[in-house]
Amino acid sequence: xxxxxxxxxxxxDAEAAVERGAHALGFVFWPDxxxxxxxxxxxxxxxxxxxxxxxxxxxxxxxxxYVNSVATLVGLGAVQLHGDERPPYVAAMTRPVLKAxxxxxxxxxxxxDAWPPRVTLLLDVHDPVRRGGTGRTVDWRSASRVxxxxxxxxxxxxxxxxxxxxxxxxxxxxxxxSSGVEASPxxxxxxxxxxxxxxxxxxxxQP
Numbered sequence: 001x002x003x004x005x006x007x008x009x010x011x012x013d014a015e016a017a018v019e020r021g022a023h024a025l026g027f028v029f030w031p032d033x034x035x036x037x038x039x040x041x042x043x044x045x046x047x048x049x050x051x052x053x054x055x056x057x058x059x060x061x062x063x064x065x066y067v068n069s070v071a072t073l074v075g076l077g078a079v080q081l082h083g084d085e086r087p088p089y090v091a092a093m094t095r096p097v098l099k100a101x102x103x104x105x106x107x108x109x110x111x112x113d114a115w116p117p118r119v120t121l122l123l124d125v126h127d128p129v130r131r132g133g134t135g136r137t138v139d140w141r142s143a144s145r146v147x148x149x150x151x152x153x154x155x156x157x158x159x160x161x162x163x164x165x166x167x168x169x170x171x172x173x174x175x176x177x178s179s180g181v182e183a184s185p186x187x188x189x190x191x192x193x194x195x196x197x198x199x200x201x202x203x204x205x206q207p
Contacts, residue, residue, distance in 0.1 A: 001167070002174030003200060004056065004153065005181065005193070007035035011045050013188035018053055020197040025053060026080065026176065029070055030060040034185035035178070043074045056080050056098065064092035071095050080122065087114050098122045098153060103138050103146075112146060121146065122176060124155040137162070140169040147172050160195035164203040175200070 005017040006026030014025055027042040028035040046055045054077035059067050061083035071079055071094060080098040081089070090097050099115055100122045115121060123143045125136045137157035146152055151173035158166055159180035167175065181196050183189040 001172070001200070001204065002153065003197070004174060004176045005188070006056075006058065006155075006176055006178040007033075007182070007186055008045065008188070009035060009037045009041075009186040010188070011048065013190075014045050014049065016188065016190045016193055018050065020193050022053060023174070024056050024078075025049070026056045026058050026178070027074065027076075028058040030058065030062070030082070032060070033058075037186075039070045039073050046075050054078060058082055061085070064089060068092070068094045082124075087116065087119075090116065090119055096120070100124050100155070101146075103142050112149065117150070120151060120153060120173070122153040122155055123147075123170075123172075124176075125157065137166075140166055143170045143172070158196075160192055160199045163196060163199050167200070167203045168206070 002023045003021065004024035004026055005022045008014050008025045008027055017025060027037050029039060030036060049055060055075065056078045057070055057074060057076045058080045067079055076095055078096040078098060079093060080100065082100040098120045102125065103123055112121060123138055123146060125138055143154055147170050153174040153176050154166060154170050154172040155176040157180065158175055158177045163175065177196060181188055181192040
């Protein structure tokens with residue numbers, strides 16, 4: 001199962017996440033986020049990552065030109081859209097796309113089918129102001145129904161304490177964790193990172 005650690009702002013946190021087994025690291029390029037990182041700083045961190053770790057850029061209602069230019073500059077392997085982007089926007093992307101879907105904002109689950117199969121859905125809490133990193137959990141039962149239809153990445157308030165239960169309930173393709181392993185926004189707690197990966201490993205061993 002894919003594990004993505006999001007909101008990376010420091011090289012030492014990136015290194016700690018990779019050492020624990022992260023498959024992907026998230027870098028937030030939305031200036032209003034407390035986890036914002038300048039693209040040039042992100043580039044320096046990404047340049048030191050091993051090839052098996054995917055750097056993902058997080059964007060919110062930013063132009064496709066800006067997203068693609070940052071993706072090229074930083075060397076992103078994928079982009080994560082956390083705003084009000086609609087399916088036609090995806091056609092302009094030059095990288096694989098994760099699209100954050102706020103479960104609380106959906107009128108009908110069928111709305112998910114508007115997103116083409118090339119888009120991986122990331123299920124998060126509805127928050128039109130902070131756009132993620134809220135520490136609040138999604139409704140796992142609703143998330144499990146979506147995960148039964150197509151591969152999803154589960155986000156929203158995942159912590160070392162609840163990640164095992166979340167994985168068991170939702171059965172996602174992957175998980176995305178930010179605030180649940182932080183000492184403060186953008187600063188990772190390495191002990192909590194260790195605990196998270198231990199909890200994920202324990203869940204994988206369950207029959």
